[in-house]
Amino acid sequence: xxxxxxxxxxxxxxxxxxxxxxxxxxxxxxxxxxxxxxxxxxxxxxxxxxxxxxxxxxxxxxxxxxxxxxxxxxxxxxxxxxxxxxxxxxxxxxxxxxxxxxxxxxxxxxxxxxxxxxxxxxxxxxxxxxxxxxxxxxxxxxxxxxxxxxxxxxxxxxxxxxxxxxxxxxxxxxxxxxx
Amino acid sequence: xxxxxxxxxxxxxxxxxxxxxxxxxxxxxxxxxxxxxxxxxxxxxxxxxxxxxxxxxxxxxxxxxxxxxxxxxxxxxxxxxxxxxxxxxxxxxx
Ligand code: SF4
Numbered sequence: 001x002x003x004x005x006x007x008x009x010x011x012x013x014x015x016x017x018x019x020x021x022x023x024x025x026x027x028x029x030x031x032x033x034x035x036x037x038x039x040x041x042x043x044x045x046x047x048x049x050x051x052x053x054x055x056x057x058x059x060x061x062x063x064x065x066x067x068x069x070x071x072x073x074x075x076x077x078x079x080x081x082x083x084x085x086x087x088x089x090x091x092x093x094x095x096x097x098x099x100x101x102x103x104x105x106x107x108x109x110x111x112x113x114x115x116x117x118x119x120x121x122x123x124x125x126x127x128x129x130x131x132x133x134x135x136x137x138x139x140x141x142x143x144x145x146x147x148x149x150x151x152x153x154x155x156x157x158x159x160x161x162x163x164x165x166x167x168x169x170x171x172x173x174x175x176x177x178x179x
Numbered sequence: 180x181x182x183x184x185x186x187x188x189x190x191x192x193x194x195x196x197x198x199x200x201x202x203x204x205x206x207x208x209x210x211x212x213x214x215x216x217x218x219x220x221x222x223x224x225x226x227x228x229x230x231x232x233x234x235x236x237x238x239x240x241x242x243x244x245x246x247x248x249x250x251x252x253x254x255x256x257x258x259x260x261x262x263x264x265x266x267x268x269x270x271x272x273x
Contacts, residue, residue, distance in 0.1 A: 028203050035201030049201035050248065052225060082203060098204050098261050101247045108246040112236025 002040045007033045011084060014066060020074060021091035023083050028096065032084045036065055050082040051103065052111045059110055062103065069102040072155035139167040181227045185209070187218035192271050194219035197235055197250040200226055204262040205249040211264050215273050224248065 011033065015022050023029040035049025047053035048063040062068040070080040077099040078090040090096065139153040140146065144160035153167035194212065198205035200223035212219050224235050244250055244260050251259040253270045267273070 028207075031203045031206050035199075035203070038201050050199065050204060051202075052199060052246075052248070098263075101245065105246045109236065109240075112232055 002037050004033055004037050007037045007040070007046070011036075011065075015085055018071075018085075019088075020085040021088060023079075023086055023096060024091050024094045025096060028083065032082050035082075036084075048082060052108060054111050059107075062107065067103075068154060071158075071161075073099060073102060075156070138170045140170050142166045142168055181231055182220055182222050184220045185213060185218065187213070188216040189271070190218045192217075193254050194271070195252045196221035197239075197248060197252075198223050199248045202248055207262045208249045208251060208267070211262075211267060215268075215271070217271060217273075 011022055014020075023032065032049055036046045039045075039047040039049055039053065043053060043055050043057075043060070045057060045060070046065045047060050048065055048067050051063050053060045053063060057064075066085065067080070070085055073080045074085055074087050079086040079096060079099055081099060081101060081103075083096045083098075086096065136149050136151050139148050139150060141157040141160060141162055143162040143166045144157060146157055146159040147170070148154060148167075153164050155164050156162070157166065194217060196205070196208060196212075196219060198209065198221050205223075209219075209221065222231070222235070224232060227235065238244075239246060239250065242258055244258055247260060249260075249262065251267060253259070257270045259266045259270065
Protein backbone atom coordinates (compact mmCIF):
# COMPACT_ATOMS: atom_id res chain seq x y z
CA UNK A 1 0.00 0.00 0.00
CA UNK A 2 1.22 3.46 -0.86
CA UNK A 3 0.60 6.10 1.76
CA UNK A 4 0.45 9.83 1.28
CA UNK A 5 3.44 10.16 3.59
CA UNK A 6 5.54 7.89 1.38
CA UNK A 7 4.68 9.93 -1.67
CA UNK A 8 5.38 13.17 0.15
CA UNK A 9 8.74 12.03 1.46
CA UNK A 10 9.82 10.80 -1.95
CA UNK A 11 8.90 14.12 -3.54
CA UNK A 12 10.68 16.06 -0.81
CA UNK A 13 13.86 14.04 -1.22
CA UNK A 14 13.73 14.36 -4.98
CA UNK A 15 13.20 18.11 -4.78
CA UNK A 16 16.13 18.47 -2.43
CA UNK A 17 18.43 16.35 -4.57
CA UNK A 18 17.67 18.49 -7.61
CA UNK A 19 17.58 21.92 -6.02
CA UNK A 20 13.80 22.24 -6.46
CA UNK A 21 10.99 23.08 -4.06
CA UNK A 22 7.54 21.62 -3.68
CA UNK A 23 4.48 23.70 -4.48
CA UNK A 24 4.13 26.39 -1.78
CA UNK A 25 0.31 26.18 -1.77
CA UNK A 26 -0.24 23.41 0.76
CA UNK A 27 -3.76 22.58 -0.37
CA UNK A 28 -2.72 22.33 -4.00
CA UNK A 29 0.33 20.28 -3.02
CA UNK A 30 -1.84 17.91 -1.03
CA UNK A 31 -4.01 17.33 -4.10
CA UNK A 32 -1.11 16.48 -6.36
CA UNK A 33 0.45 14.14 -3.81
CA UNK A 34 -2.88 12.40 -3.33
CA UNK A 35 -3.19 12.13 -7.13
CA UNK A 36 0.22 10.49 -7.29
CA UNK A 37 -0.75 8.12 -4.51
CA UNK A 38 -3.97 7.13 -6.28
CA UNK A 39 -2.13 6.55 -9.54
CA UNK A 40 0.55 4.46 -7.89
CA UNK A 41 -2.12 2.26 -6.33
CA UNK A 42 -3.96 2.10 -9.61
CA UNK A 43 -1.10 1.39 -11.99
CA UNK A 44 1.75 0.23 -9.79
CA UNK A 45 3.76 3.32 -10.69
CA UNK A 46 3.21 7.01 -9.94
CA UNK A 47 1.88 8.23 -13.29
CA UNK A 48 1.57 12.01 -13.58
CA UNK A 49 -1.70 13.06 -11.92
CA UNK A 50 -2.40 15.86 -14.42
CA UNK A 51 -2.05 13.72 -17.50
CA UNK A 52 -4.05 10.82 -18.75
CA UNK A 53 -2.19 7.54 -18.41
CA UNK A 54 -2.76 4.41 -20.44
CA UNK A 55 -1.93 2.08 -17.60
CA UNK A 56 0.84 0.37 -19.53
CA UNK A 57 4.34 0.97 -18.21
CA UNK A 58 5.85 1.08 -21.69
CA UNK A 59 3.44 3.74 -22.93
CA UNK A 60 3.42 5.82 -19.76
CA UNK A 61 7.14 5.71 -19.17
CA UNK A 62 7.71 9.37 -20.05
CA UNK A 63 5.05 10.54 -17.58
CA UNK A 64 6.11 8.57 -14.53
CA UNK A 65 6.85 11.09 -11.82
CA UNK A 66 9.33 12.78 -12.01
CA UNK A 67 8.48 12.84 -15.69
CA UNK A 68 10.81 13.46 -18.62
CA UNK A 69 9.44 16.99 -18.93
CA UNK A 70 10.04 18.18 -15.40
CA UNK A 71 13.57 19.52 -15.74
CA UNK A 72 13.04 21.56 -18.90
CA UNK A 73 9.69 22.82 -17.58
CA UNK A 74 11.10 23.97 -14.26
CA UNK A 75 13.90 25.59 -16.19
CA UNK A 76 11.62 27.39 -18.66
CA UNK A 77 8.50 28.07 -16.57
CA UNK A 78 9.62 27.73 -12.98
CA UNK A 79 7.31 24.77 -12.39
CA UNK A 80 6.54 21.30 -13.71
CA UNK A 81 3.28 20.67 -15.57
CA UNK A 82 1.40 19.66 -12.40
CA UNK A 83 3.14 22.35 -10.35
CA UNK A 84 4.45 19.76 -7.92
CA UNK A 85 8.06 20.82 -8.39
CA UNK A 86 8.89 24.51 -8.61
CA UNK A 87 12.08 26.55 -8.63
CA UNK A 88 13.16 28.86 -5.83
CA UNK A 89 11.76 32.00 -7.50
CA UNK A 90 8.28 30.48 -7.87
CA UNK A 91 8.48 29.12 -4.36
CA UNK A 92 9.31 32.50 -2.89
CA UNK A 93 6.64 34.29 -4.90
CA UNK A 94 4.17 31.73 -3.62
CA UNK A 95 2.08 32.07 -6.76
CA UNK A 96 1.51 29.29 -9.26
CA UNK A 97 0.14 29.33 -12.78
CA UNK A 98 -0.61 26.60 -15.29
CA UNK A 99 2.14 26.03 -17.82
CA UNK A 100 1.89 24.70 -21.38
CA UNK A 101 2.12 20.99 -22.13
CA UNK A 102 5.46 19.88 -23.55
CA UNK A 103 4.55 16.25 -24.11
CA UNK A 104 3.71 15.48 -27.73
CA UNK A 105 -0.06 15.18 -28.25
CA UNK A 106 0.42 11.89 -30.14
CA UNK A 107 1.51 10.30 -26.89
CA UNK A 108 -1.60 11.31 -24.99
CA UNK A 109 -3.78 10.33 -27.95
CA UNK A 110 -2.79 6.72 -27.43
CA UNK A 111 -5.12 6.61 -24.44
CA UNK A 112 -8.06 7.11 -26.69
CA UNK A 113 -7.19 4.55 -29.29
CA UNK A 114 -7.20 0.82 -28.83
CA UNK A 115 -5.01 0.02 -25.88
CA UNK A 116 -4.15 -3.50 -26.99
CA UNK A 117 -3.09 -2.26 -30.38
CA UNK A 118 -0.80 0.40 -28.99
CA UNK A 119 0.82 -2.01 -26.60
CA UNK A 120 1.57 -4.48 -29.34
CA UNK A 121 3.04 -1.73 -31.47
CA UNK A 122 5.24 -0.44 -28.69
CA UNK A 123 6.49 -3.92 -27.80
CA UNK A 124 7.41 -4.44 -31.41
CA UNK A 125 9.16 -1.10 -31.49
CA UNK A 126 11.21 -1.87 -28.41
CA UNK A 127 12.93 -4.62 -30.34
CA UNK A 128 13.55 -2.60 -33.47
CA UNK A 129 16.75 -0.63 -33.46
CA UNK A 130 17.40 -0.06 -37.13
CA UNK A 131 14.45 2.18 -37.96
CA UNK A 132 15.35 5.36 -36.17
CA UNK A 133 12.23 7.19 -37.31
CA UNK A 134 9.72 4.99 -35.55
CA UNK A 135 11.66 2.80 -33.15
CA UNK A 136 13.76 3.56 -30.14
CA UNK A 137 17.40 4.40 -30.53
CA UNK A 138 20.37 4.49 -28.23
CA UNK A 139 21.54 7.98 -27.41
CA UNK A 140 24.61 8.90 -25.46
CA UNK A 141 25.56 12.12 -23.74
CA UNK A 142 28.78 13.41 -25.23
CA UNK A 143 29.57 15.21 -22.02
CA UNK A 144 29.35 12.39 -19.46
CA UNK A 145 28.71 9.21 -21.42
CA UNK A 146 25.20 8.51 -20.07
CA UNK A 147 23.38 6.14 -22.43
CA UNK A 148 19.63 5.97 -22.90
CA UNK A 149 17.32 3.88 -25.14
CA UNK A 150 14.42 6.05 -26.24
CA UNK A 151 12.40 7.44 -29.09
CA UNK A 152 14.14 10.77 -28.71
CA UNK A 153 17.00 12.12 -26.62
CA UNK A 154 16.18 13.52 -23.15
CA UNK A 155 15.72 17.26 -22.85
CA UNK A 156 18.40 17.40 -20.21
CA UNK A 157 20.96 14.76 -19.26
CA UNK A 158 19.81 13.40 -15.88
CA UNK A 159 23.40 12.78 -14.85
CA UNK A 160 25.37 15.86 -15.86
CA UNK A 161 22.55 18.26 -16.86
CA UNK A 162 23.90 18.77 -20.37
CA UNK A 163 21.35 20.06 -22.89
CA UNK A 164 19.64 17.86 -25.47
CA UNK A 165 22.10 18.99 -28.16
CA UNK A 166 24.86 17.09 -26.36
CA UNK A 167 23.18 13.77 -27.19
CA UNK A 168 24.23 11.71 -30.19
CA UNK A 169 22.81 8.51 -31.59
CA UNK A 170 24.69 5.26 -31.37
CA UNK A 171 22.14 3.25 -33.32
CA UNK A 172 24.22 2.50 -36.46
CA UNK A 173 27.07 1.03 -34.42
CA UNK A 174 24.72 -1.62 -33.07
CA UNK A 175 23.50 -2.60 -36.50
CA UNK A 176 26.93 -3.52 -37.74
CA UNK A 177 27.88 -5.08 -34.44
CA UNK A 178 30.68 -2.59 -33.80
CA UNK A 179 33.70 -2.01 -36.01
CA UNK B 180 -22.24 6.46 -16.48
CA UNK B 181 -19.31 8.49 -15.29
CA UNK B 182 -20.95 11.89 -15.60
CA UNK B 183 -21.57 13.67 -12.32
CA UNK B 184 -23.66 16.72 -11.64
CA UNK B 185 -22.93 19.51 -9.18
CA UNK B 186 -25.91 21.70 -8.34
CA UNK B 187 -25.67 25.46 -8.14
CA UNK B 188 -27.83 28.56 -8.24
CA UNK B 189 -26.62 29.68 -11.65
CA UNK B 190 -28.09 27.51 -14.34
CA UNK B 191 -28.25 29.94 -17.26
CA UNK B 192 -25.40 28.18 -19.04
CA UNK B 193 -24.74 24.53 -19.67
CA UNK B 194 -21.29 23.81 -18.29
CA UNK B 195 -19.44 20.56 -18.79
CA UNK B 196 -15.90 19.74 -17.67
CA UNK B 197 -13.69 16.96 -18.93
CA UNK B 198 -11.42 16.47 -15.96
CA UNK B 199 -9.08 14.05 -14.25
CA UNK B 200 -9.88 13.01 -10.71
CA UNK B 201 -6.22 13.32 -9.75
CA UNK B 202 -5.30 16.67 -11.27
CA UNK B 203 -4.79 19.88 -9.31
CA UNK B 204 -5.84 22.31 -12.04
CA UNK B 205 -9.02 20.32 -12.67
CA UNK B 206 -9.87 20.60 -9.01
CA UNK B 207 -9.23 24.34 -9.14
CA UNK B 208 -11.64 24.64 -12.04
CA UNK B 209 -14.37 22.67 -10.24
CA UNK B 210 -13.79 24.69 -7.06
CA UNK B 211 -13.97 27.94 -8.98
CA UNK B 212 -17.38 27.09 -10.41
CA UNK B 213 -18.62 25.84 -7.07
CA UNK B 214 -17.49 29.03 -5.41
CA UNK B 215 -19.35 31.06 -8.03
CA UNK B 216 -22.44 28.92 -7.45
CA UNK B 217 -22.49 27.70 -11.06
CA UNK B 218 -24.24 24.40 -11.74
CA UNK B 219 -22.10 22.06 -13.85
CA UNK B 220 -21.56 18.51 -14.95
CA UNK B 221 -18.23 16.78 -15.23
CA UNK B 222 -16.59 13.56 -16.21
CA UNK B 223 -13.38 12.36 -14.61
CA UNK B 224 -11.94 10.89 -17.76
CA UNK B 225 -9.34 8.78 -15.94
CA UNK B 226 -12.22 6.89 -14.33
CA UNK B 227 -14.28 6.60 -17.50
CA UNK B 228 -14.89 3.38 -19.38
CA UNK B 229 -12.89 2.69 -22.49
CA UNK B 230 -15.86 3.48 -24.69
CA UNK B 231 -16.33 6.84 -22.97
CA UNK B 232 -12.62 7.60 -23.33
CA UNK B 233 -12.84 6.92 -27.02
CA UNK B 234 -15.76 9.33 -27.31
CA UNK B 235 -13.89 12.02 -25.38
CA UNK B 236 -10.88 11.55 -27.66
CA UNK B 237 -13.07 11.94 -30.72
CA UNK B 238 -14.72 15.05 -29.34
CA UNK B 239 -11.41 16.72 -28.53
CA UNK B 240 -9.99 15.83 -31.92
CA UNK B 241 -13.06 17.07 -33.71
CA UNK B 242 -12.93 20.40 -31.92
CA UNK B 243 -9.17 20.62 -32.27
CA UNK B 244 -8.71 20.99 -28.53
CA UNK B 245 -5.19 20.46 -27.22
CA UNK B 246 -4.98 17.23 -25.27
CA UNK B 247 -4.81 18.41 -21.72
CA UNK B 248 -7.12 18.68 -18.73
CA UNK B 249 -9.36 20.28 -17.72
CA UNK B 250 -11.43 21.10 -20.81
CA UNK B 251 -14.54 23.14 -20.06
CA UNK B 252 -17.35 23.27 -22.62
CA UNK B 253 -19.94 26.00 -22.23
CA UNK B 254 -23.30 25.72 -23.99
CA UNK B 255 -21.81 23.03 -26.28
CA UNK B 256 -20.00 25.86 -27.98
CA UNK B 257 -17.23 27.63 -26.13
CA UNK B 258 -14.29 25.40 -25.31
CA UNK B 259 -11.85 26.52 -22.65
CA UNK B 260 -8.80 24.37 -22.24
CA UNK B 261 -6.87 24.54 -18.99
CA UNK B 262 -7.60 26.37 -15.76
CA UNK B 263 -8.53 29.89 -16.89
CA UNK B 264 -10.78 31.61 -14.34
CA UNK B 265 -10.91 34.87 -16.31
CA UNK B 266 -12.04 33.11 -19.48
CA UNK B 267 -14.61 31.11 -17.49
CA UNK B 268 -15.95 34.24 -15.83
CA UNK B 269 -16.23 36.00 -19.15
CA UNK B 270 -17.97 33.13 -20.93
CA UNK B 271 -20.39 32.71 -18.03
CA UNK B 272 -21.00 36.42 -17.57
CA UNK B 273 -19.86 36.34 -13.94
S1 SF4 C 1 4.50 17.16 -14.23
FE1 SF4 C 1 5.34 17.21 -12.16
S2 SF4 C 1 3.96 15.94 -10.93
FE2 SF4 C 1 3.52 15.49 -13.08
S3 SF4 C 1 4.89 13.71 -13.46
FE3 SF4 C 1 6.02 15.53 -14.09
S4 SF4 C 1 7.23 16.03 -12.29
FE4 SF4 C 1 5.62 14.65 -11.59
